[in-house]
Amino acid sequence: MWEAIESNRRRSRVLIALLGAILVTLGALIGATVGTAIGGAEDFVRSGYDRGYRPRPYAAPRAAPEAPRGVLATLVNDPAARGGAVWGAVVAGGLWLLLWGLAVTRGESVLLSAANARRIEKADAPQLWNVVEEMSIAAGLPQMPAVYVIDDAALNAFAVGYRPERAAVAVTSGLLKRLDRDELQGVVAHEIGHIRNADVRFMTLAAVMVGTIVLLAEVFLRGLRHVGRGRRSSRGGGQAAAILLLVTLVFALLAPLAAQLLFLACSRRREYLADASAARFTRYPAALASALEKIERHARPAETHAMLAPLFIVNPLAGGLTELWSTHPPTRERIRILRSMGDAGFAAYEQAYRQTTGRRRGCIGARTLAAADTASLREPGAPPAPAEAARRAREVGALLDRIGDFVVIGCVCGVRLKLPPGDARAEVSCPRCGRGHVVPVAETLGAVAAAAARRRKAPPAMRYRRRGGGWESFKCACGNPLQIGPTFSAPALRCSKCGGRIEVVPPDAT
Amino acid sequence: MSSLGIALLIVLGLVVVVLLWVVGVYNGLVRLRNQVKNAWAQIDVQLKRRHDLIPNLVETVKGYAGHERGTLEAVVAARTRAVAARGLEQQVRAEGELSQALGRLLMLVESYPDLKANQNFLALQEELSSTENRIGFARQHYNDSVMTYNTRIQTFPPNVIAGMFGFHELPFFEVDSAAERQAPQVKF
Numbered sequence: 001m002w003e004a005i006e007s008n009r010r011r012s013r014v015l016i017a018l019l020g021a022i023l024v025t026l027g028a029l030i031g032a033t034v035g036t037a038i039g040g041a042e043d044f045v046r047s048g049y050d051r052g053y054r055p056r057p058y059a060a061p062r063a064a065p066e067a068p069r070g071v072l073a074t075l076v077n078d079p080a081a082r083g084g085a086v087w088g089a090v091v092a093g094g095l096w097l098l099l100w101g102l103a104v105t106r107g108e109s110v111l112l113s114a115a116n117a118r119r120i121e122k123a124d125a126p127q128l129w130n131v132v133e134e135m136s137i138a139a140g141l142p143q144m145p146a147v148y149v150i151d152d153a154a155l156n157a158f159a160v161g162y163r164p165e166r167a168a169v170a171v172t173s174g175l176l177k178r179l180d181r182d183e184l185q186g187v188v189a190h191e192i193g194h195i196r197n198a199d200v201r202f203m204t205l206a207a208v209m210v211g212t213i214v215l216l217a218e219v220f221l222r223g224l225r226h227v228g229r230g231r232r233s234s235r236g237g238g239q240a241a242a243i244l245l246l247v248t249l250v251f252a253l254l255a256p257l258a259a260q261l262l263f264l265a266c267s268r269r270r271e272y273l274a275d276a277s278a279a280r281f282t283r284y285p286a287a288l289a290s291a292l293e294k295i296e297r298h299a300r301p302a303e304t305h306a307m308l309a310p311l312f313i314v315n316p317l318a319g320g321l322t323e324l325w326s327t328h329p330p331t332r333e334r335i336r337i338l339r340s341m342g343d344a345g346f347a348a349y350e351q352a353y354r355q356t357t358g359r360r361r362g363c364i365g366a367r368t369l370a371a372a373d374t375a376s377l378r379e380p381g382a383p384p385a386p387a388e389a390a391r392r393a394r395e396v397g398a399l400l401d402r403i404g405d406f407v408v409i410g411c412v413c414g415v416r417l418k419l420p421p422g423d424a425r426a427e428v429s430c431p432r433c434g435r436g437h438v439v440p441v442a443e444t445l446g447a448v449a450a451a452a453a454r455r456r457k458a459p460p461a462m463r464y465r466r467r468g469g470g471w472e473s474f475k476c477a478c479g480n481p482l483q484i485g486p487t488f489s490a491p492a493l494r495c496s497k498c499g500g501r502i503e504v505v506p507p508d509a510t
Numbered sequence: 511m512s513s514l515g516i517a518l519l520i521v522l523g524l525v526v527v528v529l530l531w532v533v534g535v536y537n538g539l540v541r542l543r544n545q546v547k548n549a550w551a552q553i554d555v556q557l558k559r560r561h562d563l564i565p566n567l568v569e570t571v572k573g574y575a576g577h578e579r580g581t582l583e584a585v586v587a588a589r590t591r592a593v594a595a596r597g598l599e600q601q602v603r604a605e606g607e608l609s610q611a612l613g614r615l616l617m618l619v620e621s622y623p624d625l626k627a628n629q630n631f632l633a634l635q636e637e638l639s640s641t642e643n644r645i646g647f648a649r650q651h652y653n654d655s656v657m658t659y660n661t662r663i664q665t666f667p668p669n670v671i672a673g674m675f676g677f678h679e680l681p682f683f684e685v686d687s688a689a690e691r692q693a694p695q696v697k698f
Contacts, residue, residue: 126633126636126637127636127640130636130637130640130643131640133640133644134640134643134644134647135647137552137556137644137647137648137651138647138648138650138651139651140545140548140549140552140651140654140655281647283650410621
């Protein structure tokens, strides 16, 4: 199953290379633009100083008809543009390295403190701790990640850690409160899946690159607005510079969009892969599906930063975003895929994914699938202890049964067997544990006799003939005064005091 | 340079490439085999954890249900056998018996509401079920690792290297699942 990482790694390299190309191109273009602008100004000043106020040789307009080949040639031959491009690329790379280094060395603590997560020990939340440890074992992590809790009623979780040794899993306190053990296990398995598939490392790398691209483009566009207002290029090679400026402008506007879309598409893919890993680790995809259902039902925007969004199990900043601009695939779709898995293997997830989304291209690499196998599902864990309300309901039920003349015998396993009156079988077996019990025949038959005796003791039935159709008062045999109105039409009523049945007959009946 | 020299250089280059590939495959196989070994060690760790939990559990239950001596003694005896077990087959059998004895004990507990409400016992129960899970997940991880390793040494071309350096297929951790899955039946 570890080929999942291999396939991930290859795709990641492609994405990182693409982002890198965008970053370097952007840096070079900006550098060249700035280089020609500054270089042009210096040239102008120098030429003016050296040669007096003689006009420059009449060269640029001649080059103009040859455009765009001429423009490119002008730029390539222009040392200012060339130097600027190299400098721009170097500065962009350097900026990226700096930010990336910060993210790698300080990333975990920055993210965790930005999410207001506090580290816990085993005694604080033994179940969460155990579940994290179980899933680390299932995933074969070299060591258990640190466990953090975020005090927030929203239901969410995320994982950080550039290396598995420094990884951490954080869940909100709302999640702990609302999910049962199996569901919590599913969510933690999803997060451990992110760590195991090296998603966190890749996301850090890619997110920093996207951030650098956005930053560079932003700085350039802002700078342009300042400069544009001040001075117009008065240099001879103005046309080449203008075209360069235009290209850079378009690129600076489009590059952040393209980088973010690439990044988001990859982020969504990794969510699917983490779901598949979670199913694989727990062998119980239904638990994660039911956890996601609960999370979706309680969805409300959490107090969190946009930069943390790709980390969470579901997008915490829901609303207003189309699918294309979301870090996460639609939760409903994820639930449907998990629910329709035939077994817990990667192949089953892939099949369910294709069926649910209708996409021909799968979400798991071909090599993973080639090595994939079936993994049988497991039974749900022990049911939780009944809540207080359920226990009360059961007690009320027992009380009602006693009134109904049922004979109750207790089984050692805790089940209360209720035998109907008149049950004459010699033995019954407990429906839960199968232990045999001798039926107390004397009691069950006695219950029948007692019920019969109660019925005999009941007041004799009485018959009342109506005098007319208006309000009438009369007395029951027990002396209780009763009243019936003109609309009374039932054939009988019960005395409110003794419960005796009183038959009411119309005046003209025989 | 003569054409013979060029041919020699090409052959030399090919040999180097093949050697590098062999080294890569060999290292990959060693890594996979170590992963299997680690997974096996993890199962052992978790089984020991369970052995350590049992005395505490038995003490707690004794306080409330001391007269259920038969079941308690069965658990203690099964633990002693499991600790002493040597060899894979014996170990698997002893641990299976211990699981069943524990299952019976936990079933018995159902009829002691006071014990079920005891905080200490609740904590122990979570530890015990977590340990059972860990053993299961460690076994699962071991089997997954064995499968990856076995598939690798069976497929071409790594199987050539595996044959040369004596990498053999490793056994799965099979449990007598029929016996383990069946809920323990108790008849008085």
